[in-house]
Amino acid sequence: MSTTSRPGAGRRPASPGGTPPPGGPRRGIAGRVPAWLRRAALPYLLILPAVLLELLVHLVPMVIGIGMSFLKLTQFFLRNWSAAPFAGLDNYRVAVDFDGAVGRSLLHSFLVTVAFTVLTVGLSWLLGIGGAVLMQGSFRGRALLRALFLVPYALPVYAGVITWSFLLQRDSGLVNHVLVDQLHLFGERPFWLIGSNSFVSLIVVCVWRSWPFAFLVLMAGLQNISGDLYEAAAIDGAGWGRRLRAVTLPMLRPVNQVLVLVLFLWTFNDFNTPYVLFGKSAPHEADLISIHIYQSSFVTWNFGSGSAMSVLLLLFLLLVTAVYLVATSGRRSDA
Numbered sequence: 569m570s571t572t573s574r575p576g577a578g579r580r581p582a583s584p585g586g587t588p589p590p591g592g593p594r595r596g597i598a599g600r601v602p603a604w605l606r607r608a609a610l611p612y613l614l615i616l617p618a619v620l621l622e623l624l625v626h627l628v629p630m631v632i633g634i635g636m637s638f639l640k641l642t643q644f645f646l647r648n649w650s651a652a653p654f655a656g657l658d659n660y661r662v663a664v665d666f667d668g669a670v671g672r673s674l675l676h677s678f679l680v681t682v683a684f685t686v687l688t689v690g691l692s693w694l695l696g697i698g699g700a701v702l703m704q705g706s707f708r709g710r711a712l713l714r715a716l717f718l719v720p721y722a723l724p725v726y727a728g729v730i731t732w733s734f735l736l737q738r739d740s741g742l743v744n745h746v747l748v749d750q751l752h753l754f755g756e757r758p759f760w761l762i763g764s765n766s767f768v769s770l771i772v773v774c775v776w777r778s779w780p781f782a783f784l785v786l787m788a789g790l791q792n793i794s795g796d797l798y799e800a801a802a803i804d805g806a807g808w809g810r811r812l813r814a815v816t817l818p819m820l821r822p823v824n825q826v827l828v829l830v831l832f833l834w835t836f837n838d839f840n841t842p843y844v845l846f847g848k849s850a851p852h853e854a855d856l857i858s859i860h861i862y863q864s865s866f867v868t869w870n871f872g873s874g875s876a877m878s879v880l881l882l883l884f885l886l887l888v889t890a891v892y893l894v895a896t897s898g899r900r901s902d903a
Contacts, residue, residue, distance in 0.1 A: 630882075636875040643869035652872070659876035670864075674877060676852075677860035681836060684771060684856060689831045691775045693824075696782025700790055701816065703783075714787075721780035729844040732773045736760040766851040774841055778834070782827060789823035790816070825896045832892075833885065857881060 637659055639645075645652035665671040699717055703710060720728060735742045737760075744757045760769045793816065801811045817824075839858040842850050848867060850859045861881070865874030 633875045634879055636871055637879050639872050641870075641872040641875075646869075646871075655872055659872045660880070662873065663876050663880060670873065673855075674857075674860065677855045677857045680767070680853070680855055681857040684767070684774075684854075685832060685835045687771050688774045688778060688835045689828065691771070692778040692782045692831060693828065695775065695779040696786050696827075697820075699779075699783040700786035701812070703787055704790055717783055718780050720776050721784065725777070725840045726844055728777060729773060729841055732769075732776070733761070733845055736769055761846060762851050764853050766846065766854040770842060770845065770854045770856075773845060774835065774838065777841065778831060782831065785823060785827050786820065789820050793819045829889065829892055833889070836885065837881075 636649075638655055638657075639649070639652040640655045640658075641649065641652045662668065662670050663674055666675050703714055703717075734740075738744060738757050741760070743760065744754075747753045748757050758765055760766070797815050797819070798811055801815050806814060837858060838856065839862065842854060842856050842859050843862070846854065846859075849863065850856065857877075861874050861877045864877060865871050
């Protein structure tokens with residue numbers, strides 16, 4: 569017997585109350601947003617909490633510090649910041665007035681920091697590339713040496729620097745015991761934490777802490793260089809030095825560009841090392857700008873002047889970073 573099909577036969581009946589059946593069009597906000605937009609927005613929604621916390625931790629104190637730089641905020645107004653007189657650009661004028669005492673001391677600290685940063689970054693990179701190239705070869709005990717090289721980077725900053733402060737003591741330090749008592753290189757025990765030797769001691773400690781990071785980054789970069797390039801260079805008659813200049817360093821250029829910038833920013837802003845090594849008052853020869861700003865803010869209680877110096881330091885680092893990125897991107901495009 570043939571059956572006659574009725575209109576609507578085979579369709580699922582609507583659910584009670586007019587609710588659309590499962591799988592039907594969504595009526596919520598998510599249903600009105602296109603699928604491609606939801607997929608594109610998902611990564612940004614996932615990182616939104618981290619971005620908000622980062623802004624809360626860094627941006628808010630930065631804005632407060634910039635605001636403080638326009639106030640005559642001294643110890644007399646710490647209980648009531650709103651009562652501090654408005655200074656305008658006076659704090660900045662005093663900081664950059666190199667004929668005055670404050671400006672001269674800030675300029676001296678800036679020049680010391682520049683010399684310290686150049687020497688520390690240069691020596692850290694040289695030791696890092698030397699250790700990374702040495703560890704590329706296969707030999708017995710290589711894993712142990714790699715672990716030993718990374719010990720300074722793995723140690724907490726305070727533990728490592730405090731140990732160095734004991735080693736550099738004039739009368740009871742191990743450094744003077746070896747150099748004076750055993751090797752007889754000096755007629756009398758030198759002071760390593762005061763005077764002109766303090767700058768050398770600071771560089772030694774910072775290089776000891778920084779070069780393992782350079783070693784780790786460069787060693788990872790060397791792992792990505794194909795061995796066929798070295799074989800081709802060796803067939804062409806290139807020696808070890810020629811292969812280093814023609815193959816290793818050009819292939820490591822992107823890694824070096826990032827590494828040098830990171831080391832520069834870390835070293836120029838380093839506060840923990842000189843503070844733990846010398847205390848609140850660093851020697852004149854090792855007066856880094858981070859310690860100088862700390863003294864201007866928390867020793868003399870002139871937070872307005874210290875904030876102005878911090879803002880000037882921030883602008884300088886932003887300028888150097890921008891120039892460096894433009895220069896390195898130009899080199900990449902030319903290549």
